[in-house]
Amino acid sequence: MRRREFTKTILAGSVALSSGLTSCKNKEIPSIKSTQLPSNWVWLRPNLDWDLDQWKQSFDDIKVMGIDAVVPQVYNSHNALFDHPIVPVKDNWLERILPIAHAAGLEVHAWMWSMPLNVPALIEKHPDWFSVNRKGNPSHTHPAYVDYYKFMDPCHPEVQEFVAGNVEALAKIEDLDGVHLDYIRQPDVILAEALQPKYNIVQDKEYAQYDYPYSLRCRSAFKDIHGIDPLDLGEEVAAHNAWRQFRYDAVTNVVNNFAVPAAKKYNKKITAAVFPNWESVRQQWQQWDIDGFLPMLYHGFYNEDIHWIADQVAKNKALLKSDKPIYAGLFLGHLKPEDIETIYNEVMEKEGSGLALFAYGGLNQEFKDIMKKVLLS
Secondary structure (H helix, E strand, C coil): CCHHHHHHHHHCCCCCCCCCCCCCCCCCCCCCCCCCCCCCEEEECCCCCCCHHHHHHHHHHHHHCCCCEEEEEEECCCCECCCCCCCCECCCHHHHHHHHHHHCCCEEEEEEECCECCCHHHHHHCHHHECECCCCCECCCCCCCCCCCCEECCCCHHHHHHHHHHHHHHHCCCCCCEEEEECCCCCCCCCCHHHHHHHCCCCCCCCHHHCCCCCHHHHHHHHHHHCCCHHHHHHHHHHCHHHHHHHHHHHHHHHHHHHHHHHHCCCCEEEEEECCCHHHHCCCHHHCCCCEEEEECCHHHHCCCCHHHHHHHHHHHHHCCCCCCEEEEEEHHHCCCCHHHHHHHHHHHCCCCEEEEECHHHCCHHHHHHHHHHHHC
8 A cells, every 4th residue: 555545544534633644745855954963862751831941941951961962752652742644743842842952052853652552543443553462462452561562563564654654744844853763663572681570570581472573464474485374383483583583674674664764755864762682672773774773771671780881882883784873872760970971981982972861851960060071071
């Protein structure tokens, strides 16, 4: 199904908004001010109660620290904070803050969730869009771990188009610098070690209820290539290399053949938040054709020390199919301010391109002072 035809299909009887993903009048494609990505980033959660003066103060504050780009969350799989043709629009926050951030000298890369979908009208209309685990349970009725883990099926053509359409809806915003993909993966078949006690589980192998995707589309496509239904492999399926690679490739296909072209159509940069334990979320991001990577190297979740962060940068840098920047994603809740200098120096020594902080709300004055010292010295 072509994208325009798909757009008409999902608009009919779903969310009552005015136009499809690609039905707007074509505009001249804007040029990017710089072909280079920023050096240091901060993820930014929305606060719709703040007025524009408060955002101006915050953006000035961010720039003074040596941060070059903000990554505001504008689509969380429930609603959009920008003008979107299909999903519910809660506020046009992105359009309001863009000029303020630019005036402060910051790039803006819009942060969107990719594979989860939590819009009730779309769930009701498209129950076939959702990923299925090895037990045969779809994620919208049996989500793993938490209720919002309603991940979509990467093998479904309409899902591929839906993700591309979300990217395109952002990329059409003329002044936006880039699109940032999050949750561009499947559910965690094995959680990071330190997170397992939170859910009172022990994952010493790949258990069926957490193992995705096993939709009929994925299984049929695999059988066409390899001559076997993965479900016929029994207990051997978790270790089956071809089936594992097929699922990596299914997510990579969504990125390289749908998300990336939708961004580049409007000459927008495209980046992604990715996992260090990428095998567990079917996310072979080293094969993606995007502009840069912000791996979430949240060492505390993996019971590692801060030196692990730079080691992960080097490890994944060596796996990239082409030389692209990697920015070490840091979880501020696991850090002391004095850790920043050590981490930054080690990351740069391992050919990282900078830092990405999660998130702005966790930056107290002590962190801000050390960031300024480290990044601007």
